[in-house]
Amino acid sequence: xxxxxxxxxxxxxxxxxxxxxxxxxxxxxxxxxxxxxxxxxxxxxxxxxxxxxxxxxxxxxxxxxxxxxxxxxxxxxxxxxxxxxxxxxxxxxxxxxxxxxxxxxxxxxxxxxxxxxxx
Amino acid sequence: xxxxxxxxxxxxxxxxxxxxxxxxxxxxxxxxxxxxxxxxxxxxxxxxxxxxxxxxxxxxxxxxxxxxxxxxxxxxxxxxxxxxxxxxxxxxxxxxxxxxxxxxxx
Numbered sequence: 001x002x003x004x005x006x007x008x009x010x011x012x013x014x015x016x017x018x019x020x021x022x023x024x025x026x027x028x029x030x031x032x033x034x035x036x037x038x039x040x041x042x043x044x045x046x047x048x049x050x051x052x053x054x055x056x057x058x059x060x061x062x063x064x065x066x067x068x069x070x071x072x073x074x075x076x077x078x079x080x081x082x083x084x085x086x087x088x089x090x091x092x093x094x095x096x097x098x099x100x101x102x103x104x105x106x107x108x109x110x111x112x113x114x115x116x117x118x119x
Numbered sequence: 120x121x122x123x124x125x126x127x128x129x130x131x132x133x134x135x136x137x138x139x140x141x142x143x144x145x146x147x148x149x150x151x152x153x154x155x156x157x158x159x160x161x162x163x164x165x166x167x168x169x170x171x172x173x174x175x176x177x178x179x180x181x182x183x184x185x186x187x188x189x190x191x192x193x194x195x196x197x198x199x200x201x202x203x204x205x206x207x208x209x210x211x212x213x214x215x216x217x218x219x220x221x222x223x224x225x
Binding site for chain 1: 162172206208
């Protein structure tokens, strides 16, 4: 079955760019939709953005000016870039597969990766 | 954005109890409502989609109901492995999550 694995630096300096990758195994990245979700320490879940199989993206309006999600189908990976980070971007970042058959929901999640923004 | 309010924010219950968690949205979302379970240090797990459809592999003691602005997740007989935090999430417009309900052991 499909499995997801996040990877990337665990520590990012303020004002720099956070870069994470999600590797998809057990299925083709071109066949589904994909999401990034984050969770600050001790807090709830926040949707970051989506990548559709057409290549179109959709971002959380509160992050839209700083976020880019892209895909590399040759290696079955999709990526998240968040620029100009501050301490408020410290969180566990999850990638997830989304299904959109009349309804949109996230049925497979990666284990998450912790990113700390600190100098 | 559609605001989502879960209640209660936490509850204490015993094994075998019937537990209900409510999610209210700031505008009608038909049945574009999903429920997730999250255990400490783990990723969320999809339980219910489209307000009342049980995700494959999820025990039948979990059920969802509601439409419009008011939704409920019910656990018919709480089991030890069900102690966790539960989140609702709407997909009617820009995705948003509820604040979560923590289910603790009484």
